[in-house]
Amino acid sequence: MADSERTPTTTFIHPEKLRHETSSVETDEVAFDPVLERSWWKIDLLVLPVVAMFYLLSFLDRTNFANARVAGLQTDLKMTNKQYSIALTVTYVPYIVAELPSNLVLKAVGPNLMLPTMLTLWGIITTLQGVVKNYAGLLACRFFLGLCEGGVFPGLVLYLSFWYPRRQLQSRISAFFSTASLSGAFSGILAYGIVKMNGVGGRPGWAWIFILEGLFTFVFGLSAYFTLPRSPASARFLNEKEKAYVIARLRETGATGREEGIDSFSWREVGQAFTLPQVWFLAVSFFFDGVLVYGLAYFTPSIVAGLGYINANAQLFSVPPFAVAFVAQVTVITSYVSDRYGCRGYVTIFSGVLATIGFAMFLGVKSVHVKYGSLFLSITGAYCAAPALSTWSANNATPYTRRATAIAIGFIMTNSGGILATWLLGSLSLPPLYTKATITLLIFSVLMIVFTTFNIIYLTIQNRKKAEIRATTLRENERPGLGDRSAWFVYNL
Secondary structure: OHHHHHHHHHHHOOHHHHHHHHHHHOOOOOOOOHHHHHHHHHHHOOOOHHHOOOOOOHHHHHHHHHHHHHHHHHHHHHOOHHHHHHHHHHHHHHHHHHHHHHHHHHHHOOOHHHHHHHHHHHHHHHHHHHHOOOOOHHHHHHHHHHHHHHOOHHHHHHHHHOOOOHHHHHHHHHHHHHHHHHHHHHHHHHHHHHHOOOOOHOHHHHHHHHHHHHHHHHHHHHHHHHOOOOOOOHOOOOHHHHHHHHHHHHHHHHOOOOHHHHHOOHHHHHHHHHOOOOHHHHHHHHHHHHHHHHHHHHHHHHHHHOOOOOOOHHHHHHHHHHHHHHHHHHHHHHHHHHHOOHHHHHHHHHHHHHHHHHHHHHHHOOOHHHHHHHHHHHHHHHHHHHHHHHHHHHHHHHHHHHHHHHHHHHHHHHHHHHHHHHHHHHOOOOOOOOOHHHHHHHHHHHHHHHHHHHHHHHHHHHHHHHHHHHHHHHHHHHHOOHHHHOOOOOOOO
């Protein structure tokens, strides 16, 4: 970092900082300032809630399809199980196509403009789902919903990655991703109340689920133009000293480039992301977890209904497992432990073990109550793995364009897993027990653990090689432009 960008006044380095910032080795240190450290609290209070609401509405507007199905959507539109799976798949195709281009242009367009625009548009489309008269109209809505939402999750992860140092990132990603499990719980409660509007305005209860939730998304999208800042440098709630401190800490820890030009767009860096082994180890794990997350998100109400809880009760009894997953994500499992010890991979393995136990219980035990109880483990495991994988991906790729591409690759694989999930539980495995699907999800949970272990081993070997280089050479002698391949960039495990 240039001397002009370093905070002067003191050379004291807080012990917490020394413990936390071992994820990147730098030649310069930013003096710890307990007063300026409060800047992160400002960001937590004014940026993170907006980001969390974005993802809550994104997930709610996709997964409310499952609640609408239980409330009579499939029956009223005379859909077969195959047609229901097609309707879900149609969402994912444009969703996947949009993810990489969206991430690549996010910084140029400005997240403060691009993200609210996507939110506002998909709010309109969600509302329109409530007025469709036939299956063709529903397919059209699902297609454009996926197109507008495609860049949201990778965009939000990328956006947060240039607000927080690497070792402070997962607690924030966990906070906003936990809203996915919150939406799973919240959507059940909402649906339970909204379906009582059946017949109001001549519309069935499932139509009102789409209309009311879509209208709220539209209104919040409009408000986000005024509440979502572009970057730390332009945040009006930070004073000049706080801006300088935040930017210096981001550069020091490798969250952003040490010079502005490093983070500019480059097609070369897009290509470099495709050559990183850690990106592909993670991509496979993203795929497996995508099948788990979306399978449970879309079909938990149907699974619960198959256990004997009918209609409205199925909506309500789908709430507790997601509520437990929400608590697990924002507390010990994925945020505190992962950020404190920098152990993204080990948190993913633990999450995979939870999911494995949950699916094994559902498969091997006949008791309806035990099967219902198994959902607490499988949903918590699947949902806790996602923020750990997302943070791991963002932490271990730099500069900006390479990271944007790596994150997009991960979410392309996640949503490819979503496509498989829609068919696996939609028509390839029959209710109420979904035996073939449960076996598949059990195997995928184990494979997620295996590929996560491969990635930990690979990154450990690379860190040892980098340590040997640092011991025998000076940073000034290293070839510039290496990004995360630099010996002075230490991978998070």
